[in-house]
Amino acid sequence: MGIFDRFKHNQAAQDKAADMSDAAEKKVNEKTGDKYADKVDDAQRKAEGAMGMDRDRDRPPQS
Template sequence: MGIFDKLKSQARNKGKQGSDSAERKMNERTGGKHEDQIDAGQQRVEGQLGMDRDRERPDQS
């Protein structure tokens, strides 16, 4: 794995962590009332950013 592949992988992981953190905070603030809508929104944004592709293939470390 080249250095650019490694940096790209790290950036995706950071983005995913940030997305998950934001989802948890929004669910806490709403008391879980809108969990389904928040999850759908998160998946839509991740899909537009190309982050959903990482879920389908194993990490190539």
């Protein structure tokens, strides 16, 4: 079992990674004045998908 397989089955690690991903998205959007918000969101989705974190996108918007 590889590291990503263990990650996919560890909900606590996924939750922490999701929080960190959201924080990074928020910081980038702050620095760019939300100019690239759609591109940042797409990149975040792709990165999370690659790690097996296809979480529900019906979450509340980040503020």
